[in-house]
Amino acid sequence: MNHSLQGRIALVTGAGSGIGRADALVLAARGATVIVNDFDADAAAATVQQIVDTGGRALPCVADVSQRATICAAIAEAAAQVGEVDILVNNAGIASRQEAFLDVDEARLDRMFGVHVKGSWFCTQAVLPGMQRRRRGKVINTSSILGLSGRRRSSHYAAAKAALIGMTKAWAKEFAEWNVQVNAVAPGRVRTPILGDVADSEAYRKDLLAQVPAGRRAEPEEIAYLVAFLASDESDFITGQIISPNGGEVI
Numbered sequence: 408m409n410h411s412l413q414g415r416i417a418l419v420t421g422a423g424s425g426i427g428r429a430d431a432l433v434l435a436a437r438g439a440t441v442i443v444n445d446f447d448a449d450a451a452a453a454t455v456q457q458i459v460d461t462g463g464r465a466l467p468c469v470a471d472v473s474q475r476a477t478i479c480a481a482i483a484e485a486a487a488q489v490g491e492v493d494i495l496v497n498n499a500g501i502a503s504r505q506e507a508f509l510d511v512d513e514a515r516l517d518r519m520f521g522v523h524v525k526g527s528w529f530c531t532q533a534v535l536p537g538m539q540r541r542r543r544g545k546v547i548n549t550s551s552i553l554g555l556s557g558r559r560r561s562s563h564y565a566a567a568k569a570a571l572i573g574m575t576k577a578w579a580k581e582f583a584e585w586n587v588q589v590n591a592v593a594p595g596r597v598r599t600p601i602l603g604d605v606a607d608s609e610a611y612r613k614d615l616l617a618q619v620p621a622g623r624r625a626e627p628e629e630i631a632y633l634v635a636f637l638a639s640d641e642s643d644f645i646t647g648q649i650i651s652p653n654g655g656e657v658i
Contacts, residue, residue, distance in 0.1 A: 418444060418530070419434065421499030422441075422444055422496075423445030423449075423451050426498060427445070429630065430635075431454050432454070432461075432631070434496075436461065443467050448469045483533070492538075495546045497571075498549040499526050501522050501523075503553070508560075511562070516563050520570070523571060528574070547589075548592075549594070550571040550592065552595040552596075554567075555572070579646040580647065588642060588646040589646055591648070591650070592633055595651065598627065599627055619656045633652055
């Protein structure tokens, strides 16, 4: 088995920052050509530049994953330049602002499911035909520890992330006949910009120490190393699994 991704084409959604950027950088470092998706053109360009500066190959793919026509067209355009996607990392997501259940309106719920669930669905539909033809592919969905455990005042986010877990298991069974493995990572607390100032508060630090046996947040690269393994040939007999790097918060 080979952990090198040389010659593979990877699409990482939401790769303009945080875990997505780390995923893109690590996959590129292992030899993949990376299609860097983000709805923010400047953020996508910055990730592409980091990859190129370290000797890797990448190109931007600017689109909102929740808009099917737009994202499918952007993926097709990128694939026409570098080749069909071998590795899809459905990472695009939006922050979980804590809200009481009764305060979550339809627009907020639609956006949460639009990005996490429909976005992952659309991107997977865009790349699966090529994987079927080549009888090879990897799909890695980014869920969350909250998709496993839930959390009060975050039911809309937890529900969307739990939906990704269900999709992962169903797709793993459906796509197996084409030798396409589908897995999910469900990270716990990660040092990313998505939490903003909340992660710097004394209350957050106390909760972190009380709830996480490891006593710290993960670095984005620690999630990306797992993604790279799931993208490699070394994981060919692993499918339908939900792996949660969370420092022991949920076991």
